[in-house]
Amino acid sequence: MxxxxxxxxxxxxILGGREVELEMxxxxxxxxxxxxSSQFPKLDKLNSLFIAVNQxxxxxxxxxxISDEIALIPPVSGG
Amino acid sequence: MIEITNQPIDVQKIIxxxxxxxAGAVNTFIGTVRNNTLGNKVIKLEYEAYEPxxxxxxxxxxxxxxxxxxxxGFSVSHRVGVLLxxxxxVVVAVSTPxxxxxxxxxxxxxxxxxxxxxxxxxxxxxxxxxWVSAHP
Numbered sequence: 721m722x723x724x725x726x727x728x729x730x731x732x733x734i735l736g737g738r739e740v741e742l743e744m745x746x747x748x749x750x751x752x753x754x755x756x757s758s759q760f761p762k763l764d765k766l767n768s769l770f771i772a773v774n775q776x777x778x779x780x781x782x783x784x785x786i787s788d789e790i791a792l793i794p795p796v797s798g799g
Numbered sequence: 800m801i802e803i804t805n806q807p808i809d810v811q812k813i814i815x816x817x818x819x820x821x822a823g824a825v826n827t828f829i830g831t832v833r834n835n836t837l838g839n840k841v842i843k844l845e846y847e848a849y850e851p852x853x854x855x856x857x858x859x860x861x862x863x864x865x866x867x868x869x870x871x872g873f874s875v876s877h878r879v880g881v882l883l884x885x886x887x888x889v890v891v892a893v894s895t896p897x898x899x900x901x902x903x904x905x906x907x908x909x910x911x912x913x914x915x916x917x918x919x920x921x922x923x924x925x926x927x928x929x930w931v932s933a934h935p
Contacts, residue, residue: 728849729919730930766933772917775852791849791917797931798846798853798877798918799830799889799909 721747723784725756726791731769734762735792749773750780752790767795800873801857803848803918805880813890816874822894825872826901828909834884842923846879846888849917853877856916860908868904870895875908877918888920 725742727735744755749771757764770793771778777793784790800816810829818825832844861873872894882888891908895901912918920931 726849728847728917729921730933733930767935772849772852775849775855791852793849793917794919794930795932796913796915796917797920797933798848798916799913 721786723752723786723788723790725752726789728792729794729797730766731763731792731794734760747784748780749778749782749784752784753780756792763792769794800875801854801861802876803850803853803879804876805878808876808878808887808890810887810890813874813876814892817872817892817894819871819894821896822871822901823896824898824901825892825894826898826905828889828891828905829887830889830909832882832884832886832888836922836924839924841884842925843884844882844888845921845923846877846882847919847921848877848879850879852917857912860911860915863911864893864904864908867907868893868895868900870900870904873908875912877912877916879918 722741722743726739744752772791772793773788834841857875870893874892877889893901893904922929
């Protein structure tokens, strides 16, 4: 399926935009991770990469719906 | 009060929003932009936030602090956009009945904010820029 992914910080630079449409196989956060990793290998070089679904940190086994708000959360550095 | 703002932070407003007559202590942390990182001159910082999630993650931290240290009041403001050295990036203010809890709660809130809240900072040096903590 095709999902819309919001990207912030360094992940925005890597994906090339604030919101990117992405083809993924499977339907879980873990599946999305695999698709991201193969399309954007630079993401693997980050200290960490969390994925948020509907503005909550999501585990890899969480299922993704096409209507969900999905965001990449590279290492945070607020404060 | 919790806010993400692209305007300069009014510290007195944040302190007033946290203050309560039931409190005997108000504790405030002010995070400012340092002009160097490991000896490299910092020209400016740029902050960005995933705003709705940042607000809800800060709410979670505040709720934990309310449970643990019996806050009477709280206020958190985080700046986004371009900031110059010396400018205020974040203000945390809490009030509690007694001072000891106010120190502990304030430290917990800023420490946890730096670990979990989706806000990012990019440092601009004289010869390039870098997202902080992004890479090993």
